[in-house]
Amino acid sequence: REYTVLCMIGAGKPVSQIARDLTLSVKTVSTYRNRILQKLNMKNTAELTHYAIRHRLSE
Numbered sequence: 001r002e003y004t005v006l007c008m009i010g011a012g013k014p015v016s017q018i019a020r021d022l023t024l025s026v027k028t029v030s031t032y033r034n035r036i037l038q039k040l041n042m043k044n045t046a047e048l049t050h051y052a053i054r055h056r057l058s059e
Contacts, residue, residue, distance in 0.1 A: 003057075005032040009045060010052025
């Protein structure tokens with residue numbers, strides 16, 4: 001799920017849209033996003049978006 005969320009963040013989708021698309025709560029998607037941030041040692045969603053695009057993970 002974290003990989004899927006990262007790909008969707010890379011596509012520029014907001015957390016609320018990701019939650020709707022995956023039929024998850026916004027809180028769950030936010031938790032996934034925060035885990036990804038920690039694992040990749042990043043500080044914000046903009047860095048995640050850049051990472052996903054750079055590594056061709058965006059949808």
